[in-house]
Each structure stands twice: as C-alpha cells, then as structure tokens.
Amino acid sequence: MIDFDVVIIGGGPAGMAAALSAIKQDVSVLLIERDKRLGGVLQQCVHNGFGLHYFNEELTGTEYAERFEQSVLSSSVKVMLDSFVIDIKADKTLTVMSAEEGIVHISAKSIVLAMGCRERPAGAIAIAGDRPCGVWTAGFAQKLCNIKGKLVGKRIVILGSGDIGLIMARRMTYSGAKVLMVCEIMPYSGGLKRNIVQCLEDNDIPLYLSTTITDIVGKKRVEGVHIAQVDSKMNVIESTKRYIECDSVLLSIGLIPENELIRDIGVEMSRITQGAVVDETRQTSISGIYSCGNVLHVHDLVDNVSREGELAGYHAALYAKSSEPLGNKKYKVIASEGVRYALPQLINAENIVGDGSGTVKLFFRVGGVYSNSAVVVKCEGREILRRPKPVFSPGEMESVVLKTKDITGDIYIGIENLPHN
Amino acid sequence: MKKEYTCIMCPMGCSLTVTEGKSGIAVSGNSCRRGAEYAIQEYKDPKRIVTALAFTDVVNCVVPVKTDALIPKGKITDVLAVVSQLKISLPISLGQVVVSNVCDLGANIIVTRTLGAIGKR
Ligand SMILES: Cc1cc2nc3c(=O)[nH]c(=O)nc-3n(C[C@H](O)[C@H](O)[C@H](O)COP(=O)(O)OP(=O)(O)OC[C@H]3O[C@@H](n4cnc5c(N)ncnc54)[C@H](O)[C@@H]3O)c2cc1C
Numbered sequence: 294m295i296d297f298d299v300v301i302i303g304g305g306p307a308g309m310a311a312a313l314s315a316i317k318q319d320v321s322v323l324l325i326e327r328d329k330r331l332g333g334v335l336q337q338c339v340h341n342g343f344g345l346h347y348f349n350e351e352l353t354g355t356e357y358a359e360r361f362e363q364s365v366l367s368s369s370v371k372v373m374l375d376s377f378v379i380d381i382k383a384d385k386t387l388t389v390m391s392a393e394e395g396i397v398h399i400s401a402k403s404i405v406l407a408m409g410c411r412e413r414p415a416g417a418i419a420i421a422g423d424r425p426c427g428v429w430t431a432g433f434a435q436k437l438c439n440i441k442g443k444l445v446g447k448r449i450v451i452l453g454s455g456d457i458g459l460i461m462a463r464r465m466t467y468s469g470a471k472v473l474m475v476c477e478i479m480p481y482s483g484g485l486k487r488n489i490v491q492c493l494e495d496n497d498i499p500l501y502l503s504t505t506i507t508d509i510v511g512k513k514r515v516e517g518v519h520i521a522q523v524d525s526k527m528n529v530i531e532s533t534k535r536y537i538e539c540d541s542v543l544l545s546i547g548l549i550p551e552n553e554l555i556r557d558i559g560v561e562m563s564r565i566t567q568g569a570v571v572d573e574t575r576q577t578s579i580s581g582i583y584s585c586g587n588v589l590h591v592h593d594l595v596d597n598v599s600r601e602g603e604l605a606g607y608h609a610a611l612y613a614k615s616s617e618p619l620g621n622k623k624y625k626v627i628a629s630e631g632v633r634y635a636l637p638q639l640i641n642a643e644n645i646v647g648d649g650s651g652t653v654k655l656f657f658r659v660g661g662v663y664s665n666s667a668v669v670v671k672c673e674g675r676e677i678l679r680r681p682k683p684v685f686s687p688g689e690m691e692s693v694v695l696k697t698k699d700i701t702g703d704i705y706i707g708i709e710n711l712p713h714n
Numbered sequence: 715m716k717k718e719y720t721c722i723m724c725p726m727g728c729s730l731t732v733t734e735g736k737s738g739i740a741v742s743g744n745s746c747r748r749g750a751e752y753a754i755q756e757y758k759d760p761k762r763i764v765t766a767l768a769f770t771d772v773v774n775c776v777v778p779v780k781t782d783a784l785i786p787k788g789k790i791t792d793v794l795a796v797v798s799q800l801k802i803s804l805p806i807s808l809g810q811v812v813v814s815n816v817c818d819l820g821a822n823i824i825v826t827r828t829l830g831a832i833g834k835r
Pocket residue numbers: 302303304305306307308325326327328332333334335338341342343344354376377378379407408409410432435456457460551554585586587588592593594595596598725
C-alpha cells in the first residue's frame with residue numbers, strides 16, 4: 294500500500310488544476326490518468342475559445358491543456374499515466390491498474406474525483422432502421438479527425454446541436470467533407486451562441502430546430518436518413534418528412550458524468566446533474582471525497598472547470614492536513630421555478646467557506662428559454678439577490694455570487710418573469 | 715444603421731448591437747471591452763482565427779495549428795489550402811512557426827500542441 298495525502302483521479306483540466314492547488318498546501322499529491330498524456334478531452338479540442346477568463350487570452354484547447362500540463366510536470370505532483378483507477382472504497386483506498394506497475398493499491402487521506410464525462414451513445418436515442426456503419430458520436434469523430442487525421446465520412450448529417458456537434462460541423466467542413474445540416478429536436482439549440490455563429494453561420498450550414506432523424510437508411514453503410522419536424526409534444530409531423538442522402542450521421546446528444554467508480558460506495562448523487570451532491574467546498578456526502586469538473590456537472594467553459602478544480606484541490610489538501618470535518622449542519626440550495634439545477638446543492642451553515650472572499654458562487658442552469666426575466670435568490674423569505682437578464686437559455690451555465698453574511702438558512706433560486714413595459 | 719451580432723470572443727456569447735449614426739459607431743450589449751472591439755470589427759471587416767490540422771511525417775498523426783493573428787473571413791479557404799499541403803516533421807513544440815506570413819495576411823501559422831518524434835509526447 295502506497296500512502297498519499299491527496300489523490301486525484303483524472304488528469305483533465307479539472308484534475309490538473311486540483312493537483313496544482315493542493316500541492317501549494319505542502320501535502321503529497323498523486324494525479325492518476327488512464328491516458329498516455331495529461332489534458333483530458335482538451336487534447337482533441339484544437340479550436341480556439343479557451344482561457345479568455347482564466348488566462349485573459351484566447352487559446353486553443355490543446356494550448357490551454359499544455360500550459361497546465363507543463364505546470365504539473367514541473368511541480369512536485371507525482372503523476373501516474375497509463376493508469377486506470379478501477380476501484381475506490383469509502384475508507385479512501387484505491388485500486389489502480391497501471392500499464393507499468395500492474396495492480397497498485399493506494400491509500401489517501403482525501404480524494405478528488407475529476408473523471409470528466411462521456412458522450413451519450415447511439416443506443417440512448419430511439420431512431421428506427423438498421424444500425425449500419427457510419428453512425429458515430431461527434432466526440433469520437435473529433436478524436437479521429439483531430440488526433441489521427443481521419444474523416445468519418447464525406448456527406449454528413451449531424452443530430453443534436455450540442456457544442457461538440459457544432460464544432461465538428463465546422464471541423465469536417467474545413468477538412469473537406471460536406472456537412473448538410475444540423476437537426477435539433479428541441480425548439481432551441483443546446484450549444485453556445487458563439488458556436489452557432491462561427492461554426493454554422495460562417496459556413497452556411499443550416500440548423501433545423503424542432504427537427505429530428507426518424508430513421509436511418511442503409512444495410513451495411515449509411516445511405517441516407519429521413520428527417521421530419523416535430524410538434525410541441527415531440528410528435529413527428531408526417532407531412533414534413535423528407536429523405537436526405539448522406540454517408541454518415543454524427544450524434545451530439547449530450548454528455549453524462551462518468552461516475553461509475555463511486556456508484557457503490559454510497560456517495561449521494563443528484564438525479565439531475567448525474568454527479569455527486571456537494572457543498573461549497575465541492576465535498577461529497579463522504580467526508581474527504583471531493584468532486585470537480587465535468588464529472589460533477591457538465592460545464593461549457595473550461596475556465597470554470599479549472600476554477601472548480603482549484604477549489605476542490607485546495608479543500609482536499611486542507612482536509613488531508615487537519616482531518617477536521619466541517620460542521621454537519623448544512624443549508625440546502627433549492628432550485629425553484631425555472632431553474633433545472635443549482636450547484637453546490639449544500640452550503641455549510643456553521644463555517645461558510647466560500648472562496649475566501651466572503652462570497653459563495655452558485656452555478657445554475659435553466660430548464661427552458663426565458664426572456665425578459667430575472668434570477669432571484671431568496672433566503673428565509675428575504676430576497677438576497679436579483680439579477681435581470683434579457684435571455685436565459687438552457688445551453689448556457691449561469692452563475693450568481695452570494696454574500697456569505699446573507700446565507701442564514703436554506704437558499705431558493707428561481708427565475709421570475711419581468712413585467713413587459 | 716443598426717446591426718445585431720453575437721459576440722464570439724468568448725463562450726459568454728453576449729448579444730451586441732452596433733448602431734451607426736451621425737456621431738459615429740456605438741456598441742451596446744457587450745460585457746467587456748473585447749466585445750465592443752469585436753462588434754466594430756465584425757461591422758467593418760469580419761475576421762477569424764483559423765485552427766486546422768496539418769499532416770506530419772508519422773502515419774495517422776496530425777498536429778493542430780492556428781493562425782497567430784486574425785485573418786479576414788473571406789481568406790479562410792486560402793489558409794486551409796496552405797495547411798493541407800504541409801507535412802510537418804516531428805518532434806515539434808507548441809508555438810513553433812510552420813508558415814510565416816501566410817498568404818501575405820500578416821499572420822503566421824503556429825503549432826498548438828507539442829508532439830514527440832513518434833507522435834506522442
Ligand atoms: C468538443 C468540445 C468543445 C469544447 N469547447 C470548449 C470551448 O470552446 N471553450 C471552453 O472553455 N470549453 C470547451 N469545452 C469544455 C471543456 O473542454 C470541458 O469542460 C473540460 O475539458 C472538462 O474537464 P474535466 O477535467 O472535467 O474532464 P476531462 O477533460 O474529460 O478529463 C477527465 C480525465 O479523467 C480521466 N479518467 C476518467 N476516468 C478515469 C479513471 N477511472 N482512472 C484514471 N483516469 C480517468 C480521463 O482519461 C480524462 O483524461 C469543450 C468540450 C468539448 C468536448
């Protein structure tokens with residue numbers, strides 16, 4: 294058994310930031326990554342738009358990752374690559390399968406979960422027809438294209454307007470394929486506005502909202518798809534059905550936090566985020582186990598992932614040093630009208646830690662498109678924050694900053710329509 | 715004259731409005747300075763950073779590259795054509811220039827990921 298103060302699982306942006314912030318607290322830190330190189334999903338994100346908030350400059354995903362990679366490799370963080378964490382126990386012992394060292398057992402004082410997320414596979418949606426070759430998840434197509442230089446097809450239909458699909462629409466176009474359209478079953482896009490502008494509009498790729506693929510045609514290889522519009526109840530409108538010839542379908546239908554590792558050890562999970570329930574230090578229901586990045590909730594901004602990693606790494610290090618748990622009394626953060634989820638779900642009552650500046654930042658996502666509305670936060674019947682915004686959309690993670698002195702009980706966060714004037 | 719844009723300088727995606735009147739060009743809706751600059755640029759002459767993949771001397775291994783300055787939107791295809799002709803010898807480091815002053819646009823093409831001789835780190 295090898296002992297470490299803090300063990301971090303996953304070497305993406307969340308894990309690297311957690312490691313760098315933990316090591317500053319003079320504890321021993323081990324970062325375990327199953328890939329041959331640090332960086333996580335950013336290694337295949339060759340487009341730019343990363344780091345404007347964190348580094349105050351615009352970087353590609355690969356550049357952003359490499360800055361953190363260099364800092365980690367030149368620090369005293371111990372890095373284990375090509376090593377897969379296969380088991381965690383509630384007593385904070387881990388089993389790792391390492392390409393070099395075989396099975397290794399590790400004992401930690403605190404653990405940071407930073408395993409990221411994976412894509413919803415084709416089986417997750419109901420499309421009629423055979424499952425011929427040529428149906429890929431957008432992220433897999435991205436990996437093939439951006440790391441190996443291979444295109445999955447020449448004439449492509451993309452289902453789902455999540456960011457990976459939009460980014461891939463542009464990448465496939467740049468790489469010589471013809472992207473015919475992006476179909477989105479919802480009446481709004483699931484991706485960031487900027488990606489609609491610079492990936493679709495710049496390249497004249499149409500985005501059809503309230504439209505889905507009803508069936509895929511082709512025995513061995515995709516030959517085409519039928520698409521149709523759906524009504525407000527998601528029923529296919531038969532009269533709008535039409536055939537589109539294509540050789541590949543890319544699915545960009547959402548991400549799921551990769552939490553299999555902790556399913557069995559009793560960490561309380563959120564049904565909505567599919568990640569752990571955490572307090573403002575990103576501690577889960579098992580003290581000494583922390584969670585951050587996409588394994589906690591799906592982020593669209595890597596800058597926020599890095600910040601969350603730093604927060605979790607810092608508190609994991611403090612925990613390892615003192616092993617003094619925070620008080621047990623926690624206030625709940627309750628998502629009300631219009632808010633799908635808010636995170637953290639809990640705030641420590643006795644010892645509100647926040648980010649050290651006397652504030653707690655709440656992240657939230659809305660459940661639909663709300664225009665001319667305000668986000669309103671209440672505590673014990675008092676309104677403690679109100680921020681109007683022209684549009685709230687489910688594709689974009691929002692945040693509000695609360696003053697810790699205002700947090701004296703459970704927090705309610707909701708969206709209120711503003712009267713039109 | 716009034717035009718609407720979505721700021722693409724960062725993932726916040728603020729909605730920007732450019733109004734041109736007698737007193738000149740005004741921008742509203744931006745949350746930061748970069749948004750205002752972007753809107754004015756987009757109104758006068760839209761520009762982009764281009765990211766692409768270049769072949770290397772290792773099979774099944776490409777290296778990501780980008781222009782180190784904004785280039786006119788209309789020139790993206792020309793820049794991509796130049797990149798598609800490249801064959802980069804590994805190893806190569808982040809930031810290394812592989813084409814200088816591409817298409818006379820005043821921007822270089824630089825590598826955005828360090829790759830070792832066999833396509834790994
Ligand atoms: C296509 C795409 C486009 C994006 N565009 C932008 C953008 O323009 N701007 C922006 O700011 N953000 C963007 N993002 C978001 C950003 O990249 C992610 O939010 C961020 O990478 C998530 O970081 P993470 O560390 O949580 O997860 P990941 O990067 O997924 O890292 C998780 C790591 O954990 C490892 N791991 C998992 N399980 C185990 C295990 N059991 N044992 C060992 N290791 C394990 C994985 O191998 C992986 O390296 C984009 C994301 C994608 C996919």
